[in-house]
Structures are given as structure tokens and as C-alpha cells.
Amino acid sequence: MVKMKLCKRAAAFAAAAALGFGLFSDSFTQPVIVTEAESESFDITSYAERLKEISEEQERLDSEIEAAEDDIKKETEKQKAILKKIESVNEKIEVLNSYMTQLEIEISANKRLIADKKQEIDKGIEDFKKRLRAMYLAGDESYTSVILNSSDFYDILMRMELVKRVADHDNKMIDDLIAAKEEYEAAQEKLEEQQAEYDKQYEELNNQKKELDELYDSSKEAKKQLQAQKKKLEEQNQAYLEERQQFEADLSGILKSSYGDSSDEIMREAAELSANSALESLHEYYENLIEEGEELSEEECQYNFAWPVPGHYYVSSGVGERWGSYHTGMDITGAKGTEIRASESGTVIRVNTSCEHDYGKEESCGCGGGYGNYIIIDHGNEFITLYGHLTSVDVEAGDTVKKGDLIGRMGSTGFSTGDHLHFEIRYQGYYLNPAAYVSIG
Numbered sequence: 001m002v003k004m005k006l007c008k009r010a011a012a013f014a015a016a017a018a019l020g021f022g023l024f025s026d027s028f029t030q031p032v033i034v035t036e037a038e039s040e041s042f043d044i045t046s047y048a049e050r051l052k053e054i055s056e057e058q059e060r061l062d063s064e065i066e067a068a069e070d071d072i073k074k075e076t077e078k079q080k081a082i083l084k085k086i087e088s089v090n091e092k093i094e095v096l097n098s099y100m101t102q103l104e105i106e107i108s109a110n111k112r113l114i115a116d117k118k119q120e121i122d123k124g125i126e127d128f129k130k131r132l133r134a135m136y137l138a139g140d141e142s143y144t145s146v147i148l149n150s151s152d153f154y155d156i157l158m159r160m161e162l163v164k165r166v167a168d169h170d171n172k173m174i175d176d177l178i179a180a181k182e183e184y185e186a187a188q189e190k191l192e193e194q195q196a197e198y199d200k201q202y203e204e205l206n207n208q209k210k211e212l213d214e215l216y217d218s219s220k221e222a223k224k225q226l227q228a229q230k231k232k233l234e235e236q237n238q239a240y241l242e243e244r245q246q247f248e249a250d251l252s253g254i255l256k257s258s259y260g261d262s263s264d265e266i267m268r269e270a271a272e273l274s275a276n277s278a279l280e281s282l283h284e285y286y287e288n289l290i291e292e293g294e295e296l297s298e299e300e301c302q303y304n305f306a307w308p309v310p311g312h313y314y315v316s317s318g319v320g321e322r323w324g325s326y327h328t329g330m331d332i333t334g335a336k337g338t339e340i341r342a343s344e345s346g347t348v349i350r351v352n353t354s355c356e357h358d359y360g361k362e363e364s365c366g367c368g369g370g371y372g373n374y375i376i377i378d379h380g381n382e383f384i385t386l387y388g389h390l391t392s393v394d395v396e397a398g399d400t401v402k403k404g405d406l407i408g409r410m411g412s413t414g415f416s417t418g419d420h421l422h423f424e425i426r427y428q429g430y431y432l433n434p435a436a437y438v439s440i441g
């Protein structure tokens, strides 16, 4: 069997253990059921390594999916900004449209005024001609022929200059009409200039709108591609998840079949991989509940294990091979009577209070299978904690305890050379390294 590298947690723990190693010692026979390990049909190392590979691959995919999500979010933001600009351009176009309509109304009104004036001028000239005819009939030929021979309206206007001297009264009337007409025509010119300006603005806005529409379309296309990419990544991730679940199921079966085979460090590491995966799902589950606004009661175990002896952080011995046997927990030292607190909420499933040998010893008194007076708390989902060598036990089997509750006091019952707590965390009956799972404070 290939020796697996120590995982990060175990390495950190080894350092912690080295810190205070050797002050006290305890060893004992295990109270758990030991069965024959089925070692012939599986290679636990390759399982564990494949599991690790899958976890790493999933982590990589997760970060890629996250990046894709970020990009999609950015593209969505971009689209929002473009839509906002389109909206603003549309508003401008709408305003401009109403100005243009207004202007068209003014222009057509003005055209009507010009036409009216022209009609008045024509009528004035017609009247003038009539008067001239009358004058002609009266015999004043030299004067009338000038007007009557005019070729058109403007010719007439020019000839008016000639007749001005002789027809002051009529001329004044025509002059006024012409002035009015010219005024309207000047106004008309200004209106048409304004109209040309509006047309130009209208075209510019429409060009802007076209550009924005194109930007929007390309952003939409980019987002579509990102979503397709994300979907592909998620499918890959799903495939890994399925493989991982299969592996975990297999591993769990193997662990259960070799329950209690505590001497194998690789088995512990494999169990920790399995436990880590279970904890990950559990933490996610509770995070979701909290995000959804659920209020969790203190009785609810959230699988965030706390240090069982607040204020006492001296670890004299950790999990691992020790003097030819396997030490299954973490030893935390302190004075006799130091308060021991539940590491997480749960139900007390077993206590032993039979040991009266509360002092340091070189040989086991045999009480509680070497644990002396102890407490086991079931946290559900196959996680349990064990507290050994207690001088007193404050709970009974069947009690519900909350995380941080006082459950007993430190002592030296069972196989113990001095006052300390022997603390274990197990998953599916298998020993985990508590140092990797408890948090201080």
C-alpha cells in the first residue's frame, strides 16, 4: 500500500502535538467494536487519491463557473447601461418629434398667410387695373398702357415704380402688401432653417440609436455564449459530483466494514476526506437556511465544533501512533475540576461514572475501557464526540445538550498519568484528528 502524504490539517496538527508532547500519557483498549478489516479487495489509497483529484477538479470548475458568472453579471450590467442610453435617446427623439410636428404646423400656417397676402396683392392689382381701365376709358392713355402691357406680376411690381409718381394712393397699398408678404417669407425662411436643423438632429439621434442597438445585440450575443460556457462547466461539475458521490458511497462502505481499525493512518485520512465532504454539505445546508432567514435554535447542531476546554489550550498529545499503539484523540491538560463543555449541540448517548481511581497511574485500572469516566455525545449525521478521564459527569444518557453546555469536569480516571481531557471526534465511528475540526473561541 502506498503511503499517503500527510494532509494539511494533519501537518498542522502534528506541529500542535509536537508543541506539548510527552507531558502526560494515556493509552487504553478501545471501547468500540473491532471487526476484521476487508483489506484484500480494495486499495484505500487510490480511492482517497481519486477523491482528492475530484475535489481539486471540482474546486477548479467552481472557480471557473464563478468567473463565468462574474462575466455574465458584467454583461448584464453593460446591457442595462446600454438600454438606459437607448431610453434617453428615445426620449430625445420623442421631444424632437413633437417640436418637428409643431414646426410643421407653423410652416403650413405661414404658407397660408403668404398665399393670402399674394391673393390680396393680386386683388389690389386687379382693382388697380380696373381703375386704370376706367382712366383709360376717360382718355388718359399714356399712363394706363404702361400697366396694361405688363407681362406678369413681378413686371407689374417693377412698373409700379413708374406709376408711383402718378398713383401714390394705390402704390401705398401695394407697398404695404409687399412688405407684409416679404415679412412672411422671411419668417418662412427661418422656419425652414429650423426645420433643417431639426432634421439634422433627428438623423444624429437615429444614428446614435442604431449604434446602441448594435452594441446591445453584441452584448446579448456575448452573454449567450457565456451562459453556454457556464452550462458546459456545470455539466462537467455534475459529472464529477456523481463520480465523487459514488466514491464516497464506496468509501463509506469500506470504512464501515473495517470499523475500529484505528491503527491505519491512511484510513483516518480517508475518513477525514469523507467527513470533510459531509461537513461541506452540512455547512452549505445551514448557510442556506440562515440565508433564507430561518432562525436556528441553539439545540441545532451546525457542525462547527468548539474547543471543549475554554481557556486551556495546551495539547500534550495528539492523534497518531504512540508507543506501539494508536492514540485516538487529543489530550488537553488542565487542573482537576476544570470545566468541560459540549463541543457542539447533540444528544448524550453514553456515559460512564463507575471509575473511582481519579489519580495519575502507570497502569490502567480498566474502568470505562481505559477512558475512565467518560461522555459520548451524538451530533447526528454520524458525528460523535467523546470526553474521557473525567472526575465528574454532569449529564446522563438521553440528555440533550447545547454547544458550550457544562457537561463534566477534568480529572485523571481510567488509564491516565495526570489530569487532562481526552477528546475525540469520530465520523462513522472512525477517529478524526480533532485539532483539524475544532475552532478556538
Ligand SMILES: [Zn+2]
Binding pocket: 354, 355, 356, 357, 365, 366, 367, 372, 413, 414
Ligand atoms: Zn478506574
Ligand SMILES: [Zn+2]
Binding pocket: 026, 317, 327, 329, 330, 331, 421, 422, 423
Ligand atoms: Zn488521550
